[in-house]
Amino acid sequence: MIEKRITRITGIGSALVDILINESDQFLTNLGKEKGGMTLVEDKDIGQILAQTIHTPVIVPGGAACNTIVGVGNLGGDARFIGRRGNDDYGSAFEKQIIKCNVEPIVSISDSPTGKVLSVITPDAQRSMFTFLGASTELDPKLIFLDMFKDTAISMIEGYLLFNKDLMMAAIKAARAAGSLIALDLASFEVVNASRDILEDIIKDFVDILIANEDEAKAYTGCEDEQKAIGIMSQHVTYAVLKLGKRGSCVSHNDTITRIKAQSGNDPIDTTGAGDLWAAGFLFGIAHGFSIEKSGQIASACGYEVCQIMGAQLPCDAWTRIKKLI
Template identity: 65%
Template sequence: MVDSSTRITGIGSALVDLLINETDGFLEALGKEKGGMTLVEHHDQEEILGRSTEKPVVVPGGAACNTIVGTAKLGGEARFIGMRGTDAYGDQYEAALRRFNVEPLFNVSTSTTGRVLSVITPDAQRSMFTHLGASVEMDPLKVLPELFTDTAIAVIEGYLLFNPDLMLASLKSAKAAGAKIALDLASFEVVEASRPILADIIADYVDILIANEDEAKAYTGFTDESAALKALSKNVDISVLKVGKRGSHVAANGRKIRIDPQKGKEAVDTTGAGDLWASGFLYGVAHGYSLEQSGKIGSACGYEVCQVVGAQVPDKAWDRIKQLL
């Protein structure tokens, strides 16, 4: 039976992840600052792949989709709204979501399905080169409140800020459907590019705001964790500051909560770490867990995804995470 009171619905870019392991020198030769995301064309991705001797690992991806898959793997009701191509990548993407017990609501384009090429350096950091493909063709006029029916929390992908009309349509429809809105700031490049509209969007629509250190600095101007968290808390019910290996901070109702990281092995790849942290945290919030416990679930999800290449956590790891529930 569907428990619509806890459903989490995500809207964002349907993107296939292509993952390669490379050196810092490889990244420097590309002129790319480590971390973050850069928009490129399809041929740019092919050129980068041509410079590498590594065969890419291919998995379903996209920030909001990673989060939604994680909530489904935890046993929650999950839905994803996006736009894909009619190519084999698009078919595989939708089929994978169904296997993961995610309800896919796709519009389909004759364009190619979007792809993200992630270059993973020896410190497990990933630097992303994104070709949005069909995902940019989502029509804001078709993003209606009924897509968010019976949704507790709507996860609005921060990358939609590159398309202000689509972002506003998503926010308005989710809010009209009665959902609480969670926004992850996605990357410092997104914050910098959307600065003219970001503060107003957060004040008018966002209930849960999530950022890492780089994103928080770009948005608030603060490097001090306490000051950044306080600034992130303005105009939202819950704010989250993720600080990597040091864990995370959550603020709500005047309280500041420190969430310790899960200890264990060193990270293999940080692809999807923030997305999966959000899976656990938002699952906990939607299901009535305390903020402390929700943060603990988020930390476990973030830790486990860092033990594999890509954002797909293996079933044995999900079994370990579910012990926290």
């Protein structure tokens, strides 16, 4: 009897609702905020900012790991997400929407409000984010069990969990005990710099797939040279991925570096979730046993398509185009 290949990808991270609005540079100036930054705010602050816009916001599930797992689900993959939400309308909508995207939710409920990220998108497609983490920060190591990662090929650990070492280690150890590979996306150069004291040991001892963009790779390796950076990234992992934006990506595996071209086409409208969706395509391919080239091609298509819309939730026609590559 031929055993069925395990292809499930389980993600753990912040259960956030993305609230997206198109606004002018002047809107940010009036708020006293610099373009492109991320500001931690209270729930009421998001309401006050929304009260100042005349545009109707787009509201979709968010959070880095969630975006990736929703992408896997929409590709037709076996997808599961672990997080914590509030007992409110935003939280209920979050869970219902990821279920519609073929994702199995393991989402505990808190009395705190659901976390939110308000992204103000200016005409140059840059995002300026106002983040209220809310219930998402209350995901506790005691809530993590081995069974959550049962029958999982790859566990996607959100880089932001590095801010909660106990939670990250609980997730990694449960996933590893369940027989899963560990994928870590470094999330941001700020995360890398803030967690340097633990990051190297975690990567060396537990991580199989390491994903970073140029800024994150530079922060982790100290190298601006791409070849040197990916060489250092690949020292302790099976797959090292360096995302290069419009220039595509590099994947190091078995001492071989494969260059993946970015998909060409229209200029980006909004880059929300581009890296997250890239990871969805790549991990989907690896979990299904595809070549690095094919996995990278699917990843590039996911990254391109999400830049053509507001937010990280692709419409059906985009997924139809991407699935032709599978």
